[in-house]
Structures are given as structure tokens and as C-alpha cells.
Amino acid sequence: MIARMAWRNLWRRKRRTLITVASISLGLACVVFFLSLAEGVYAQLVDDAVRMLAGHVTVEHESYRDAPAVDLVVADASSLRRRIEGVEAVAATKLLIAGQGIARSGRGAVGVSIVGVEPQVEAKTSPLARKMIAGRYLESGDESLAVIGSALAERLGLTPGNKLVIASNDRDGNLVERLFRVSGIFKTGAEEIDGYLVEVRLADSRGLFGLGADDVTQLGVLVRPGYDPARLREQLAAAIGDAEIGRLNLAVRPWQEVIPELAAFIRLDRVSDHTFQALLVVLVLSTILNTLVMAVLERERELGVMLALGTSRGRLATLVLVEAAILAAIGCTAGLALGGAVSGLVQVYGWDLSSLYPNGMTLSGLALSTTIHARVSAHKLFVIGALVFAATVILALFPAFRAARVSALEGAR
Amino acid sequence: MISQSSCRGAGGSGRVMLRLASVTKEYRDGEVVVRALRGVDLEIGAGEFVAMAGPSGSGKSTLLHIAGALDRPTAGSVEVDGHDLATLSERELARLRRDRIGFVFQSYNLIPVLTAAENAEYILMLQGVAAAARRQRVRELLAEVGLTGLEDRYPRELSGGQQQRVAIARSLASGPALVLADEPTANVDTATADSLLDLMERMHHQRGVTFLFSTHDPRVMRRSHRLLGLVDGRIEGDGAPADLLDGRL
Ligand SMILES: Nc1ncnc2c1ncn2[C@@H]1O[C@H](COP(=O)(O)OP(=O)(O)OP(=O)(O)O)[C@@H](O)[C@H]1O
Ligand SMILES: [Mg+2]
Numbered sequence: 001m002i003a004r005m006a007w008r009n010l011w012r013r014k015r016r017t018l019i020t021v022a023s024i025s026l027g028l029a030c031v032v033f034f035l036s037l038a039e040g041v042y043a044q045l046v047d048d049a050v051r052m053l054a055g056h057v058t059v060e061h062e063s064y065r066d067a068p069a070v071d072l073v074v075a076d077a078s079s080l081r082r083r084i085e086g087v088e089a090v091a092a093t094k095l096l097i098a099g100q101g102i103a104r105s106g107r108g109a110v111g112v113s114i115v116g117v118e119p120q121v122e123a124k125t126s127p128l129a130r131k132m133i134a135g136r137y138l139e140s141g142d143e144s145l146a147v148i149g150s151a152l153a154e155r156l157g158l159t160p161g162n163k164l165v166i167a168s169n170d171r172d173g174n175l176v177e178r179l180f181r182v183s184g185i186f187k188t189g190a191e192e193i194d195g196y197l198v199e200v201r202l203a204d205s206r207g208l209f210g211l212g213a214d215d216v217t218q219l220g221v222l223v224r225p226g227y228d229p230a231r232l233r234e235q236l237a238a239a240i241g242d243a244e245i246g247r248l249n250l251a252v253r254p255w256q257e258v259i260p261e262l263a264a265f266i267r268l269d270r271v272s273d274h275t276f277q278a279l280l281v282v283l284v285l286s287t288i289l290n291t292l293v294m295a296v297l298e299r300e301r302e303l304g305v306m307l308a309l310g311t312s313r314g315r316l317a318t319l320v321l322v323e324a325a326i327l328a329a330i331g332c333t334a335g336l337a338l339g340g341a342v343s344g345l346v347q348v349y350g351w352d353l354s355s356l357y358p359n360g361m362t363l364s365g366l367a368l369s370t371t372i373h374a375r376v377s378a379h380k381l382f383v384i385g386a387l388v389f390a391a392t393v394i395l396a397l398f399p400a401f402r403a404a405r406v407s408a409l410e411g412a413r
Numbered sequence: 414m415i416s417q418s419s420c421r422g423a424g425g426s427g428r429v430m431l432r433l434a435s436v437t438k439e440y441r442d443g444e445v446v447v448r449a450l451r452g453v454d455l456e457i458g459a460g461e462f463v464a465m466a467g468p469s470g471s472g473k474s475t476l477l478h479i480a481g482a483l484d485r486p487t488a489g490s491v492e493v494d495g496h497d498l499a500t501l502s503e504r505e506l507a508r509l510r511r512d513r514i515g516f517v518f519q520s521y522n523l524i525p526v527l528t529a530a531e532n533a534e535y536i537l538m539l540q541g542v543a544a545a546a547r548r549q550r551v552r553e554l555l556a557e558v559g560l561t562g563l564e565d566r567y568p569r570e571l572s573g574g575q576q577q578r579v580a581i582a583r584s585l586a587s588g589p590a591l592v593l594a595d596e597p598t599a600n601v602d603t604a605t606a607d608s609l610l611d612l613m614e615r616m617h618h619q620r621g622v623t624f625l626f627s628t629h630d631p632r633v634m635r636r637s638h639r640l641l642g643l644v645d646g647r648i649e650g651d652g653a654p655a656d657l658l659d660g661r662l
Binding site: 005012305307308310311409412 | 474477478481483484503504507508509510511512516518520522524525526527531534535536538539583595
């Protein structure tokens with residue numbers, strides 16, 4: 001009967017209740033939407049970065065991270081790759097050789113990152129291959145061809161077809177110089193990539209660094225869509241086996257260790273994002289509190305009657321709490337449904353912001369696609385819903401205590 | 414006087430249902446002290462049907478609130494159905510109100526979100542009576558108070574007289590020993606007042622419930638079996654209604 005009374009009490013003031021429910025659900029929907037949007041952007045950033053760089057999970061020499069040097073290699077890369085590609089969650093693997101060098105043209109010389117890649121793999125996986133603004137990306141037969149960033153091209157005065165010399169130290173410390181021809185120029189929008197990255201064929205980079213035919217510095221692994229990248233690391237470690245990891249001095253690293261700047265940026269951005277969302281929730285909660293307090297104050301006499309008839313004060317408080325819980329449950333359900341649905345649409349169809357950002361978007365130097373896809377997580381929806389629901393019921397303790405303090409005499413009037 | 418009056422009720426069994434001894438009640442409003450009750454001694458036996466009259470402000474409501482454990486006296490002692498109220502905690506007072514006392518208020522004071530039947534059931538719900546049992550009991554009770562067919566109406570869909578019938582049914586549903594009614598007929602026309610009095614009297618006869626009600630209406634006073642006259646917070650008259658009223662008129 002308490003639940004029935006609570007339900008009917010709520011609908012005594014239809015307008016007020018509807019407005020409250022609407023504000024809870026809209027507020028919550030906004031929170032869900034912005035959160036999903038942010039997660040979508042993060043996911044895209046991560047996805048772009050790991051595809052361009054060394055995968056969701058990277059297999060490399062255990063010392064490479066501390067002091068990157070081309071002699072810290074993963075030997076037997078092809079047999080490792082076969083083992084890894086047997087893991088169900090693996091979408092693709094990419095072999096990389098990453099080292100330092102100097103790129104020189106008639107115009108000058110610039111210290112660069114030289115990355116040796118497999119063109120046919122990169123063409124399928126890396127966004128870089130789709131960011132060519134002049135010439136074309138590498139192809140498998142392209143001996144002594146290089147693709148370079150737009151800023152680097154400008155500084156060295158290079159256009160496709162021009163020559164450049166790349167100098168580096170091989171693993172034994174000898175100076176190696178090789179002549180390359182520019183095949184294409186890419187522009188990602190990220191300065192540290194466009195200004196300093198040179199990509200060449202894996203075989204050419206082996207020549208530059210004096211590495212063996214089955215040596216790479218990184219074996220990158222991309223996760224299949226729908227699989228959890230967080231679990232991939234363990235699966236790979238298991239697939240490779242402790243013996244092999246020990247023999248080859250390998251480390252199996254999640255992308256957060258390989259691109260710590262990106263992980264840190266996302267962590268920081270999440271904090272500011274969540275602060276904003278918490279503010280929104282506080283706003284929503286204050287309207288709920290207001291409604292509940294009003295609902296108690298205008299009913300003091302009636303609550304007094306209930307008390308006079310022998311209702312315990314605890315039950316009066318319970319009545320108000322149940323009313324709050326119903327209000328919150330309806331509002332949260334509607335809000336999650338609305339926010340989830342809108343975010344779901346933006347997840348599937350994307351949200352094209354190119355009219356807002358005609359020159360493209362960057363986020364702390366990282367280029368971003370102008371079509372944003374949200375990312376809805378049922379787990380997050382549940383947590384937000386539960387949080388708002390719990391906060392409402394806790395807040396409702398105030399009006400509930402107020403209700404429990406009415407005087408029975410009030411009810412006798 | 415006390416022994417004399419306590420045998421007067423219809424079902425008077427000699428047992429004391431309500432006893433007030435030297436009860437005073439003062440309201441303090443800043444510097445001003447209002448003395449609503451100035452030493453009330455009263456004994457009402459189980460099964461009596463008592464009316465209380467007195468000018469406005471004489472303390473009728475105050476007395477009923479104190480007798481009904483809704484308020485505590487400033488001094489003096491109150492005993493209801495053998496319980497000394499001063500010794501009971503607030504929780505125990507609430508339980509006493511729930512189980513032993515029925516209330517009927519001047520403006521009905523039904524719970525607006527409950528139907529007639531649910532209002533009448535309310536206290537049974539508090540007592541933990543199973544839903545089926547209390548529905549059965551309330552249906553019968555509502556029939557007795559003449560509300561068959563109106564069980565599912567909300568208070569706002571009922572006339573004042575009908576609402577007061579629901580209130581009477583509510584006050585009786587839990588089987589109380591004592592029903593306190595503060596001007597139960599003040600807001601209804603005379604015909605309705607008569608029928609409400611009929612109802613209260615019938616319940617009193619059938620169930621042996623003790624009634625104490627206040628009123629301004631001499632017609633209602635005449636229908637009581639014992640009439641108390643309250644003046645300035647004191648009981649100035651106590652006896653058969655005819656004696657008191659005719660003596661005063
Ligand atoms: N809560 C209160 N605070 C201050 N004074 C009060 C309070 N309640 C009652 N009084 C005063 O106590 C006195 C008795 O009031 P009470 O309501 O008991 O009279 P009553 O006989 O019921 O009057 P009426 O016939 O008008 O209902 C009055 O003077 C009233 O003003
Ligand atoms: Mg009064």
C-alpha cells in the first residue's frame with residue numbers, strides 16, 4: 001500500500017512530476033551522450049594511433065622502450081607472427097623497424113624518425129596510407145622509395161619524384177647513407193608526424209640499420225573489432241609462450257605503454273569531462289530535491305493525519321523515499337534510453353562535423369576525423385544510472401527526515 | 414460524581430476507559446501563556462457515549478488531543494484503556510493510537526490518494542492484517558456505514574457526509590476501544606448530522622465502543638448519554654444532556 005500511495009502521490013502534481021522526470025532524463029541523456037561522444041573520440045584517436053604506429057599490443061625487445069636502439073630487435077619475426085595470427089582476437093599483424101636518422105636534400109638536413117613498413121599491410125590498416133596529399137603511398141615493389149610528411153617535405157623542398165638521402169647508423173655503429181626517391185607526401189595534421197616521419201619499405205630499412213632478414217624492432221598486433229584490446233596482451237603472451245618470450249627477451253606491451261602521451265592525454269581529458277558531467281548531474285539532483293521538498297511541505301497535514309492514525313515515523317520517511325525512488329527510476333530509465341538511443345545512432349551513423357571544422361580537427365596535435373562516432377558502453381550506462389539513482393535516494397533522506405518530523409497535532413486540525 | 418457517571422453508558426461495564434486527573438495544558442506563545450486546560454478531572458467508563466460542549470476556545474479540541482495521545486499535558490496524568498500515557502514512548506503512543514483509539518476529525522482528514530475502501534483499510538494495513546482479510550472486513554464495514562457502491566471512490570469524489578462516514582469506518586475498522594471525535598458533524602447539514610449520529614450510536618451499541626465527541630450543536634448533545642460542559646479549560650457540568658441543557662436554557 002505504501003508503494004501504491006507513493007505512486008499516486010507522484011501523480012497528484014502531474015505537471016511537476018513530469019517536469020522533474022523530464023529534467024532527470026534529459027540531464028542524464030546529455031551526460032550519456034557527451035560521455036559516449038568523448039569515448040568515441042578517444043577510441044578513434046587510439047584506433048588511428050595504433051594503426052599508424054605499433055598496434056593495440058606491441059611485441060618488442062624488452063629493453064627497447066627504455067632506450068630505443070635498432071640493435072634491440074625481435075628476431076624470428078615471421079615465426080612469431082604465425083603464432084600470433086593463430087589467436088582468434090587478432091585482426092592483423094604488422095612488422096616495423098623504427099629508428100633514427102637524418103634526411104637530407106639540396107635544401108638542408110633534418111633529424112627524422114625512419115620507419116620501415118610492409119606497404120601492403122599498411123595500405124590496409126594504417127590511416128597514413130589514406131592521408132596522402134601528393135604522389136602515392138608505398139607499394140610492395142617500391143625499392144628505395146619513401147613517403148614523407150608534408151612539413152618535412154616543405155622544409156626540405158621536396159615533391160614526389162625528388163631525391164633525398166637518408167643517413168643512419170647501423171647496428172654496429174657504421175654510418176650508412178642511401179639514396180631514396182619521394183613516392184608521396186602525407187599530411188595527418190599532427191606536427192610530430194608530418195614534420196619528422198619518413199616511411200620506407202621494411203627491406204630498405206633493414207639495409208639502413210644493418211638488420212637481418214627476419215629482424216624487426218616491433219611486431220604490432222591489431223585487435224579484431226568486437227574483441228577487448230585490454231585482454232589481448234595476455235592472450236598474445238600465452239600464444240607466444242614464456243619460453244619464447246624469455247629466449248628472445250621479448251616484452252608484450254599494451255598501447256598505453258607504447259604511446260604513453262596518448263594514454264595520459266585521454267586520462268586527463270576524461271577527468272575534465274567527468275567534472276562537467278558531474279556538474280550536470282548535480283543540477284539534475286537539485287531539481288529532484290526541490291520537487292521532493294515541496295511535495296513534503298505541502299503535505300504536512302496529511303502526513304500528520306497518518307501519524308495520528310498510528311503510522312510510525314519510519315514509515316512516513318519510507319513513503320517519501322519510495323516516491324523519490326520511483327521518480328528516479330522513471331527518470332533514469334528514460335534518460336538512459338534516450339541518451340543510449342541517440343548515442344547509438346551517432347555510433348552507427350557518425351556525426352559529420354566537417355561544416356563546423358572546415359580545416360579538420362586536431363586534439364592536442366593529433367588529427368581527428370571530422371565524422372565522430374560515439375561509443376556507447378552498457379557498463380557505463382548502468383554505472384551512471386545506478387549512480388544518479390543512488391544519489392537521488394540519498395538526497396531524498398532530507399525530505400524524508402522532514403516528513404518524519406511532522407506533528408500528529410498537525411493532522412488533527 | 415465520577416462513580417455516578419461511569420455507570421451511565423449504554424454498555425457501561427464499570428471499567429474505566431479514559432481517566433484524566435488534574436490535567437492542565439498551557440500553550441506558550443512568546444511571552445503570552447494560554448491556559449487551554451486548567452485542571453481537568455474526568456473519568457469515562459468503557460462503553461459510554463459522551464458528548465462535550467463548550468464555547469469556542471474552551472479547550473474541547475485540546476482535551477481530545479490529550480486524551481488521544483496526540484499531545485502531552487503540561488501537568489496531570491492521562492490514562493487510556495489502563496495505560497498511563499506518561500510512561501509510554503512515542504513509538505508506544507503511536508501503537509496505542511493505532512490499536513486502541515479511533516479518531517474522527519471535523520474536516521474528515523481522509524488520505525486523498527486512497528479510495529474510501531483503502532482509507533478504511535489503512536490502519537488494518539498498519540497492523541499487518543493480510544490484504545484479503547482486511548478487504549473483507551472493510552467491505553462489510555462500509556456496507557454498515559451505508560457506503561456500498563462507493564468503495565472505490567476517492568475522497569474528492571464523495572460528499573462531506575460520505576467522507577465523514579468513511580472516516581467513521583476508518584476509526585472503527587481496527588476495532589478500537591475508544592473513539593474520539595472532534596466536532597464530527599460541524600461541516601455537514603442537520604439531516605446528515607442526524608444520520609452520522611445514528612451511525613455512531615449504532616456502532617456504539619453493536620460494538621460497545623466508547624465514544625467521546627465534541628460539538629456545538631444542541632441537537633447532537635441531546636443524543637449523547639452523558640454531556641460534559643467545558644468552560645475556560647474546566648469541566649463545569651457533567652450529567653444527563655436533558656438536565657444540563659434544560660437547566661442552562
Ligand atoms: N497550538 C496552539 N498554540 C497556542 N494556543 C493554542 C493552540 N491550540 C489551542 N490554543 C488555544 O487554547 C485554547 C483552547 O483551544 P481549543 O482549540 O482546545 O478550543 P476549542 O474548545 O476546541 O474551540 P473551538 O470550539 O473553536 O474548536 C484557545 O484559547 C486556543 O487559542
Ligand atoms: Mg476545537
